[in-house]
């Protein structure tokens with residue numbers, strides 16, 4: 001006997017649990033099948049939250065390391081980081097957030113079925129989900145099944161993840177001691193965030209990136225600024241470098257790489273973090289039997305997150321919209337979940353504008369960006385003008401001792417339309433919200449100039465960069 005629901009969501013990550021809550025708010029009877037012991041998925045358990053908790057510890061350590069400058073007396077003993085306390089605090093934060101999702105499920109009368117699900121009965125038959133591990137049962141969807149099974153770390157040829165010395169972010173967040181040396185393969189957001197964490201904790205950090213710059217999806221000026229800062233902090237950056245092999249031996253890893261200048265290099269590090277991206281999770285779902293269109297492993301959806309099988313939607317890290325570069329971000333999966341839920345509940349929905357997705361990287365210095373980079377704007381044929389303003393000039397930056405970085409505005413000369421805002425420096429991950437709203441409202445640069453920015457704030461750099469795009473910043 002099947003248990004009937006309006007909507008059944010498979011996976012309780014930031015995509016799935018938000019879709020479930022929104023659907024329940026709109027009057028749907030909802031079940032979520034999640035195989036982990038806690039709700040929240042990658043973001044809450046292994047991703048956004050634990051990494052940012054570790055980064056906050058790194059920031060606390062930074063302040064203490066500069067105690068003299070701040071007039072703080074902490075005695076003569078060298079400052080040390082207690083990893084047990086770090087891990088305990090991180091686990092408490094994760095626990096309180098995952099329990100928070102459980103509370104929201106109860107509040108919205110959503111049933112959490114603890115187990116692993118596969119699709120059955122699509123292709124014209126009734127829509128069913130078979131929970132084949134855990135709380136075994138068959139669930140029937142009156143309206144829709146939403147696949148939100150997320151992603152998992154993947155490696156590159158020549159590098160086999162053993163989860164002991166050659167690790168993914170899942171293991172890196174749980175390290176019980178500060179490694180003496182820490183190497184990172186792949187310098188996107190995940191790679192550079194761990195570089196910042198372990199460098200501040202005291203590790204020797206070496207980065208390898210195949211592309212010619214760190215954080216390759218960011219504006220080139222941002223990448224250059226991060227590399228400059230990392231070199232100053234003593235992080236070794238090998239860009240344009242290909243790691244050809246990595247072998248764990250004893251308590252370390254031997255890493256061979258071909259560097260940009262054609263030479264080869266071998267280093268030995270306590271750990272190698274493989275941060276070369278994440279692939280979709282569809283194993284065990286039986287997507288093939290259900291007749292789902294799969295592209296390079298991802299579930300293919302349209303702009304309203306419908307798959308090719310009527311009554312089956314998919315959202316979040318597991319999907320492709322048919323073009324490369326669907327952003328694997330928590331807030332993107334959540335917004336897709338909201339749109340899918342509203343559509344299932346019969347509301348009219350509009351497609352998401354993926355050009356307006358804010359991207360935050362919490363390395364030190366932080367990066368916040370939204371919209372087109374200068375290069376992308378030129379490639380799309382805009383007559384581009386840019387404005388830049390360094391944080392270091394601002395009173396607030398001097399007060400907080402965080403003077404690195406800048407705000408860069410990319411705009412279209414013809415209509416003065418704002419196309420992108422890119423920033424690197426303290427609080428950039430918060431400041432990007434203003435730029436995101438401005439892009440959403442199709443603002444001009446002139447409107448940013450006329451927006452009053454409070455003083456003293458780091459946000460003044462956004463107004464000043466807008467002035468710069470029109471010719472001259474006030475405080476330069």
Ligand SMILES: Cc1cc2nc3c(=O)[nH]c(=O)nc-3n(C[C@H](O)[C@H](O)[C@H](O)COP(=O)(O)OP(=O)(O)OC[C@H]3O[C@@H](n4cnc5c(N)ncnc54)[C@H](O)[C@@H]3O)c2cc1C
Pocket residue numbers: 010011012013014015016017033034035036040041042043044046047048049051115116117118148149150151169190281283284285315316317318328329330331332333360
């Ligand atoms: C180290 C790290 C740091 C990150 N930092 C950020 C950040 O700062 N900001 C940001 O926006 N994004 C960040 N991300 C990315 C973000 O975590 C993901 O984009 C987001 O979690 C995707 O959500 P999702 O719901 O699509 O999938 P997931 O969160 O991966 O959730 C999928 C869920 O489905 C479950 N599941 C899978 N298959 C089945 C099945 N057959 N049956 C039952 N359950 C199943 C899984 O157990 C999992 O809980 C980070 C990722 C990592 C790894």
